[in-house]
Amino acid sequence: METPARPGTDVGHELRTALDGLDLVEDPDVLSSLAHDDGEWAEVGRPLGALRARSSEEVGRAVRACAELGVPVVTRGAGTGLSGGANATENCLLLDLSRMNRILEIDAENLRAIVQPGVINDELTKELAEHGLWYPPDPASSPWSTLGGNAATNAGGLCCLKYGVTRDYVLGMRAVMGGPAGPYGTEVRLGRATAKGVAGYDLAGLLVGSEGTLGVITELTLRLRPLPRENPRTVVGAFGSLVEAGRAVALCTGRGLRPAALELLDRSCMRAVEDWKHLGIEPDTAALLLARVDTPGDAGTAEATELATAFTDGGAAWTEQSTDATEAEALFAARRLAYPALERLGPVLTEDVCVPQSAVPDMLARVEEIGERHQARIATIAHAGDGNLHPLLLAPPDDEQAKRAAQAAFEDILSAALELGGTVTGEHGVGLLKREGMERELGPEVCAVQDAVKQALDPLNLFNPTKVVDPAQA
Template sequence: MEVIDDPDVLASLSHDEAEWAPYGKALGAVRPRTTAEVREVVRHCAERGIPIVPRGAGTGLSGGANAVDGAMILDLSRMDRIVAIDADNMTATVQPGVINDDLKKAVAEHGLWYPPDPASAPWSTIGGNVSTNAGGLCCLKYGVTRDYVLGLEAVVGGAAGAYGTAVRLGRRTTKGVSGYDLVGLFTGSEGTFGVLTEITVRLRPARREAPKTVVGAFGSVVAAGEAVAAITRAGLLPAALELLDRTCLRAVEEWKHLGLEADAAALLLAQLDTPGDEEATAVASVFRDAGALWAEQSTDEVEAEALFAARRLAYPALERLGPVLTEDVCVPRSRVPEMLAVIEETAARHGTTIATIAHAGDGNLHPLILAPAGDEAAKRAAQAAFEDMLTAAIAMGGTVTGEHGVGLLKRAGMRRELSPEVLAMQIAIKQTLDPLNLFNPGKVVG
């Protein structure tokens, strides 16, 4: 087990990628490789009252992996072993530090597929994905991380026994309702109940043919939102339905030179994996009927891949321009056009630049608020716009976080979203599972 006390390395491990989320000065950091080493660290920290902050790749966008003063950082990136791939039962068991894309590549060799695909899949870990219940491009049709987690091993304390106790939750079977769904409870808990040390996920057969891509260009982001609502009304279910506005497209093109046309106000990218051309033709027709400037099925796989690469690269491309405060509000699909209009109005009212990408098909929007480095007035405007968009999403029957997690940035928003009774239930669960408040304190419920 590697122990880290170098101040510069500790500083780099003390926060994720959430802009302006506060973080404290950690006491130290360790990089365990086994469950036994995690148990030892947790036991020693509990004996000394030292807070424990689990961390994966640090790609989070809510401050969920940020250190508190005096904390011990548990960097799980060295726990990166794929323990087993069970092709007969279509499951894989991995340590938490396995990179999402590495798992995809490994199971593909067995003719299998792991669908959850956050934009950070080339860098983010399965443990981090489970901790935030990450979604991604394919979640519209294939679901989010929680839909694939069958079992967990976690090092816990509290109701389970002494701190440092390892427990196995869930199952390896397709069905199972023995007791409460503790796997579902831990998935999305952001490390506040314990430290995940092993994860068993369900897999699907690999897709037999390359997905088709339909692209629609629109004169406004609201018009693109109307097309999203029309897709839902038509009963169509793409594997992915993504939105990129002009600001995102131009930022990616200036950085990577993919040959993208960035003249339209917004593009919708639909990916279809149903055999035949009927579904793709129907989606293109809906785009045109909804007012698309043009809508075409891509016949060039290189072009189609470039478009989805642009979607994945949008955040780092914008980050190159200066600090980016990232939202992930989610609203009912029928309210997507309205929420897109609110985003434009919010940007105008606060004098901020907001670029928008979205998992538009499931109502999960990612407005990215840009502010020049060192400009305090722009920072305050960005933060005010951030909170206004949370309030708007709640008013539409939505949520303040679709997949990034509450962490630090969304705590106030979560308290506005949830009733006092529900908040009390959540606090009671935290106190039962972690009575010493050692696991990732200050996050989610505080």
């Protein structure tokens, strides 16, 4: 299923004419910087141009023009994705929404906010805190990633173990679509503004996680929570091996413990962060588990003690509990900084597998075995509490053998996750890097259903073609 170009036209000239008066970027160097996300080694096409849209009206105008000319539309926010989902396809229009960055409304009475897609996650968090409110989804990229991009990939984060992922907080949206919605470029309202609602199919939920393949999100209505009033408790456990840390995670789950966050860092990640930021974290153990407990009062104290016991029973060399906000923030800052710290050392191919919590020890053991077998350098971070692991495969930019080893290990880690009843992507999305793995996971029947949805809602295959859905089968 290909996007049909109109024959006999100079498409670039026609596109410039159709978008006259808008901020259309054609400088090759700027386009090169906008043409890809952070997904290492995913293919990148050459865009015709990039439109820095400032309103939903400009988005609609661009989509109408592209539908007429047969020009694919690839939407991007901050470009922090890790699967190639925002990479340019050949002769596409990049639709840059980073300037649609206004918080339109904070409704404290009804616990909701209305935002444009280019709002940075952390900027919303800071604004909400002044109103005593909180938006829980907090990917490690929250200082840079946009809420539109978070919605496109159904992003999770450190707090999703207890509080859920982006889809749990998107009440409704405005989106520019085509196909049955009307002519391409038609803006529709999906979802609702109320706390509950089951009128028809959950089309807003369908677009969350669709990676821009069904339309362009131009506005989001988000569910909020009251801001927690007490400083959370932090429980730290140090382990002599990754497998022991995984065993402690499985024990926490088996004992019914659900902290606000339960994160893992291995020695390589800690060392990279410390060498960069000098936070005072000594990487003297194989792995750390970091738990955050935000249950108030005596119940929180008891929960923290139970977590520390589970860590010890899992094999921790030592455990500590703290209510010191500064100390806790330093530890969780190390977790958030792990990816950019390692990225400074060279290209990082990032895994995103998720397995049942009981399988975390086995999956961590398999990651180590795969790294040794392929002689691939792997550093591991994880949202360990929900089984979402991020093995980070490192290769110097000029070392082709190391690159091949990393890519082979990447595929073997996907296979191992599937063998353990897991998924190839917990939160980063399919994009380009996980298409084959997704097909293995879903099987031909489910892939056919998915392809049918794409064809029904985007019959021209205009929106982000080649991503998620296999164009050879669509």
